[in-house]
Amino acid sequence: MTSTLDKPRAVVAPPELKPPARRRRRFNRKFITSWIAVAVLLAVWQLAPAAGLVDTTFLPPLSKVLDAWWQLAQSGELWTDVHASLQRSLTGFGIALCVGVPVGLLIGWYPLAAELLSPVLVIFLNTAAIALLPVFTLILGIGETSKISIIVYASVWPILYNTISGVRTVDPLLIKSARSLGLSHLRLFQKVILPAAVPTIFTGARLAGAASILVLVTTEMVGAKAGLGYLILNSQFNFQIPSMYAGILTVSVIGVLFNYLLLSLERRFSTWRSA
Numbered sequence: 001m002t003s004t005l006d007k008p009r010a011v012v013a014p015p016e017l018k019p020p021a022r023r024r025r026r027f028n029r030k031f032i033t034s035w036i037a038v039a040v041l042l043a044v045w046q047l048a049p050a051a052g053l054v055d056t057t058f059l060p061p062l063s064k065v066l067d068a069w070w071q072l073a074q075s076g077e078l079w080t081d082v083h084a085s086l087q088r089s090l091t092g093f094g095i096a097l098c099v100g101v102p103v104g105l106l107i108g109w110y111p112l113a114a115e116l117l118s119p120v121l122v123i124f125l126n127t128a129a130i131a132l133l134p135v136f137t138l139i140l141g142i143g144e145t146s147k148i149s150i151i152v153y154a155s156v157w158p159i160l161y162n163t164i165s166g167v168r169t170v171d172p173l174l175i176k177s178a179r180s181l182g183l184s185h186l187r188l189f190q191k192v193i194l195p196a197a198v199p200t201i202f203t204g205a206r207l208a209g210a211a212s213i214l215v216l217v218t219t220e221m222v223g224a225k226a227g228l229g230y231l232i233l234n235s236q237f238n239f240q241i242p243s244m245y246a247g248i249l250t251v252s253v254i255g256v257l258f259n260y261l262l263l264s265l266e267r268r269f270s271t272w273r274s275a
Contacts, residue, residue: 060242065249068242077231082250084226085216088144092151093212100156100208101201104163108197109189114164121160129154129215133222142223147216154215155208162204166197202266209258217251228254 046062048054072078107114107121129150136153140146170193178192220229228247235244 058241060245064242065245068240069246069249072231072243072246078246078250081226081228081231081247082254084224085220085228085251086254088147088220088227089151089212089216092148092216093155093209095148095152096155096159096208096212097205099152100159100204101163104160104201104204105167105194105197107160108164108167109193124153125157125161129211130218133219137222147219147224150219151212151215155212158207158211159201159204162200162207163197166200166204167193169200170196198269199266202262202269206259206262209262210255213251213255213258 042062045059049056049059049061069078103117107117132153133150136146136150140149174192174196175188178188183191216227217229217232220227221233224230228251232244232247232251235241235247
């Protein structure tokens with residue numbers, strides 16, 4: 001008679017470790033390859049002036065720009081300008097987000113709202129924010145109100161139109177399936193339309209973030225006493241070229257960090273996509 005101890009036991013497979021490791025390797029490879037072009041650009045920036053390929057008077061080496069950046073940071077001037085710029089940019093971006101998303105959802109979901117508002121929105125969409133800068137300055141002055149208002153104007157359109165597109169491009173099968181389950185109009189919008197539109201809304205938010213920084217620098221070159229745009233223009237007038245490039249480099253870094261922040265938030269609110 002065979003003892004139960006002699007029977008073969010089921011072998012429990014260890015936890016699968018390959019997929020997480022594979023994802024980490026894929027992330028590391030993607031991270032490295034995505035920054036190769038940036039590293040090459042910085043290397044060319046450093047080597048081209050040093051080799052005499054360009055005039056160092058107008059394009060100093062990267063090392064001199066970083067040295068000027070460090071001096072501005074130590075003196076506190078850089079942080080004053082960064083604080084002023086971020087305050088204006090984030091305020092304008094936040095207002096644009098609070099206006100663009102609800103209006104975009106309204107236009108995308110209700111055909112009557114689209115018929116009423118679309119012609120006016122098309123006119124404003126095709127009017128560049130920079131072209132209206134003199135108008136904003138004449139009406140609102142050269143203070144903070146006009147600067148924030150022009151940032152709102154430049155930022156709201158990418159958010160608005162991407163929100164409309166996100167609502168209108170939801171898979172019709174999802175809507176039919178939800179309606180077959182007896183969801184009310186409000187619950188359908190809350191559970192199906194809005195989650196499906198989130199990625200497109202965040203695309204508009206990223207475009208708006210870039211627009212807010214771009215317009216910010218331009219507005220700070222007119223009647224501002226602090227800000228990265230003021231730093232860049234003032235450094236040019238005083239022929240402090242390394243400081244000018246230090247301001248430009250700071251604007252680029254802030255834009256990249258802001259973009260990555262929005263990407264992280266998009267992944268946080270779109271976890272269903274990787275489910």
